[in-house]
Amino acid sequence: MKSSEIIKLLPYQKPFLFVDEISDVSENGIIGNYTFQQNEFFYEGHFKENPITPGVILTETMAQIGVVCLGIFLLKNEISSAKKPQIALTSNEVDFFLPVLPKEKVTVISTKEYFRFNKLKCSVKMMNSKNELVCRGSISGMIIAK
Amino acid sequence: MTKEEIIKKLTTIVKPYVQNEEGFKNISEETDFINDLEINSANLVDIILDVEDEFDIEIDNDAMEKMLSVKATVAIIQEKMNA
Numbered sequence: 001m002k003s004s005e006i007i008k009l010l011p012y013q014k015p016f017l018f019v020d021e022i023s024d025v026s027e028n029g030i031i032g033n034y035t036f037q038q039n040e041f042f043y044e045g046h047f048k049e050n051p052i053t054p055g056v057i058l059t060e061t062m063a064q065i066g067v068v069c070l071g072i073f074l075l076k077n078e079i080s081s082a083k084k085p086q087i088a089l090t091s092n093e094v095d096f097f098l099p100v101l102p103k104e105k106v107t108v109i110s111t112k113e114y115f116r117f118n119k120l121k122c123s124v125k126m127m128n129s130k131n132e133l134v135c136r137g138s139i140s141g142m143i144i145a146k
Numbered sequence: 147m148t149k150e151e152i153i154k155k156l157t158t159i160v161k162p163y164v165q166n167e168e169g170f171k172n173i174s175e176e177t178d179f180i181n182d183l184e185i186n187s188a189n190l191v192d193i194i195l196d197v198e199d200e201f202d203i204e205i206d207n208d209a210m211e212k213m214l215s216v217k218a219t220v221a222i223i224q225e226k227m228n229a
Contacts, residue, residue, distance in 0.1 A: 090188030117210050119191040142188055 001025075001076045003032075009072050009085060010064065015041045018061040025073050028112050029122075032065035035105040043102055053100040055135070058126060059092055063139050066110030066124035071143035074115050078145035086146045090119065094137030098128060105129045118144050147227065152201075152220050159196045163189035175217040190214075203227060 003022035010019060024031040036053055043051035072085050079085055100106060106126050113121040120143055125136035157173055164170045165184035169177065179185045185193070194205050194213060203226035205213070213219045 088188075090186070114195070117191045117194060117207065119188050140188060 001073055006069050006072050009079060010068060011085065011087065012064065016060075018057070018064050019069060022065070022069055023107075025070065027074065030066060030070040030073065030110050031107065032069060033105055033107045034061055034065070036100060036102055038102045040102065051102050053102075053104075055094070055096050058096065058100060058106075058135050059094050059137075059139070061106065062094070062108050062110070062124045062126055062135070062137070063089055063092065063141065065108040066122050067120055067139050067141045068143070070110055070112065070122065071115070071120045071141065074112075074120065075143060075145050080145075083145040085143055087141055087143045090140045090142055092137060092139040094135050094139070096135040098132055098134045100128065100134055106134060113138075118142050149220055149224070152223055153216060155200055156197070156216065156219060156223075159193055159200060160185070163193060173216065175215075175220070177216045179214055179216075197223065201227060 006022055006025070007019055010017065018034045019032055020034045022030060022032040042054055042057060046052060046054045068087055071087065072079065075085060106128055108124060108126050110122045110124040113123055119140060121138065121140040124139050126134040128134050160179070160183065161170065163185050166182065169182040169184070177183065179190060194210055197219070198205055201223050203223065205222070209222045213222055
């Protein structure tokens with residue numbers, strides 16, 4: 001399954017799609033990236049005249065690349081035009097280390113802990129373009145083709 | 147392992163995932179994980195994985211689908227342990 005096929009199957013669109021590219025994917029993990037645009041909708045309010053990417057959006061970006069894209073890859077044999085991936089975030093625990101500013105490119109690296117009974121749990125980290133750790137944590141979701 | 151011992155271990159496993167404390171206080175063989183304890187489907191998976199580790203057994207999809215109550219879970223654990 002190609003990177004572009006995975007992204008096409010994502011149930012998100014602008015302004016809530018935070019995946020530009022998947023650079024590596026296997027049964028055990030995934031690597032992908034996203035560049036935050038200057039005009040993302042949340043910069044207007046977070047913070048007043050001081051745009052910084054909200055932690056929830058960083059978590060969302062880690063979940064979209066690290067859990068949902070990987071989940072789609074793992075379910076590739078079950079997904080078809082009639083059976084689309086259905087997803088739900090079930091838990092996350094994330095620690096944050098550095099801020100992410102507009103126009104920054106981040107890379108998400110996710111390692112599968114387990115995928116059983118449709119629950120995918122991953123250990124996920126986000127690096128900035130200087131290869132510094134932005135945030136890391138554990139994210140789980142349920143994913144099925146239905 | 148007796149049924150009582152299995153239920154005791156299962157109660158310890160289930161505890162961190164319970165939403166309905168009242169239901170947990172009255173836990174019995176008849177307790178249903180989703181209706182009585184309000185455990186969500188993701189945590190149900192965690193319980194199954196903990197059961198596998200605790201009792202050193204492997205749960206497959208068919209067994210997992212049946213493990214919705216204390217009674218059914220105990221039966222599956224006994225069956226797998228004796229297999």
